[in-house]
Amino acid sequence: MGKGTNKGIVIAIVAALIVIAVMVAAITYIIREERYGQTQAADSGQQSPEAGTGEIDPAIFEQIENNTPEEETVATRPSGWYGLYESSGEPEHETGLESASAECDDVYAWIEIPGGGIDYPIAYCENAEEPFYFTHDIHGNPDDKGMIITDSMNSDDFSDPLTLIYGHNPEDGTMFAGLHRFRDSDFFEENQYINIYLSDAELKYRIYACFTGSADNMLLAYDFNDPAQFGEFFEGLEDIRDLSANFREEARPSFGDHVIGLVTHCDDENKRLFVYGVLDEVRY
The missing domain is CATH 2.40.260.10 (Sortase)
Incomplete structure (x- = not known):
């Protein structure tokens, strides 16, 4: 086996290690963010939308809707x-x-x-x-x-x-x-x-x-x-x-x-x- 072949194998191994390192870092970041969201939800007594199933609690939509100010009804002026x-x-x-x-x-x-x-x-x-x-x-x-x-x-x-x-x-x-x-x-x-x-x-x-x-x-x-x-x-x-x-x-x-x-x-x-x-x- 020649020197060129050995050099190619080394490069491939290094690239694979870099990819693995990036994936590990990404997974670590995701886990840390999820745990942070759960901690915040526990402090407020409300489940974080990012936690659990990943679905947004419908109660949040209801709360937003109830807190939305109603549009003021403005009478249309007659043309007369x-x-x-x-x-x-x-x-x-x-x-x-x-x-x-x-x-x-x-x-x-x-x-x-x-x-x-x-x-x-x-x-x-x-x-x-x-x-x-x-x-x-x-x-x-x-x-x-x-x-x-x-x-x-x-x-x-x-x-x-x-x-x-x-x-x-x-x-x-x-x-x-x-x-x-x-x-x-x-x-x-x-x-x-x-x-x-x-x-x-x-x-x-x-x-x-x-x-x-x-x-x-x-x-x-x-x-x-x-x-x-x-x-x-x-x-x-x-x-x-x-x-x-x-x-x-x-x-x-x-x-x-x-x-x-x-x-x-x-x-x-x-x-x-x-x-x-x-x-x-x-x-x-």
């Missing part, structure tokens, strides 16, 4: 003008607006007066002179009681300074007959709000006044987009000679407010009963 207001919370009342608007394309809102027995859809009438739904029901059938309506003197989103809402005063106490209850001072004090529901928001109005006045349409006589005329109209209301009139001074409208006026018939054909409310909250 009322989306500029901060929401006071979610709408307070389930209505039939969705089903009513599915039955009739002209239904766009819902009115509810807690304590007043009024809880109806609102239809929009393009013809202010002869409003269709004032003499027809939601299906378009002739009906003396009609529906609660607004007309083309106003927009269909309650964005105007003053929006008038009309309803009949039938003897059976339905529709807007319940408005007459606000002529009682005790009832007026105890029932302060009118709720208007749209598809994406609730508009909550605080009742300012209830009185009987001229049947003339004030939207024709006043420009409520003019600060002077707005102020003149509402300042003049409290001079109305109606012994059963009720006012809530702290809710008196100021220019820039959104006001609704609910209108129905009374005993005098030349007059109407009015209930006014001022926007107080928006919910969405």
Whole structure:
């Protein structure tokens, strides 16, 4: 056997020894780390994920999940003008607006007066002179009681300074007959709000006044987009000679407010009963 062969054998033996040494060092390191993990787990009373079977204890996942802060629910602002207001919370009342608007394309809102027995859809009438739904029901059938309506003197989103809402005063106490209850001072004090529901928001109005006045349409006589005329109209209301009139001074409208006026018939054909409310909250 030559010298070259002997030299090759020596090199192979040395290489094998190096590999064995590396493997021994690696095994020693792994054992030391495992023992360290077991010691740490024993100190905390919890099994180390690296110890034992090598599987992570499901309880750890549960603990992490329970300690994860919940995401805060942020209300999506509606695209309408009322989306500029901060929401006071979610709408307070389930209505039939969705089903009513599915039955009739002209239904766009819902009115509810807690304590007043009024809880109806609102239809929009393009013809202010002869409003269709004032003499027809939601299906378009002739009906003396009609529906609660607004007309083309106003927009269909309650964005105007003053929006008038009309309803009949039938003897059976339905529709807007319940408005007459606000002529009682005790009832007026105890029932302060009118709720208007749209598809994406609730508009909550605080009742300012209830009185009987001229049947003339004030939207024709006043420009409520003019600060002077707005102020003149509402300042003049409290001079109305109606012994059963009720006012809530702290809710008196100021220019820039959104006001609704609910209108129905009374005993005098030349007059109407009015209930006014001022926007107080928006919910969405």
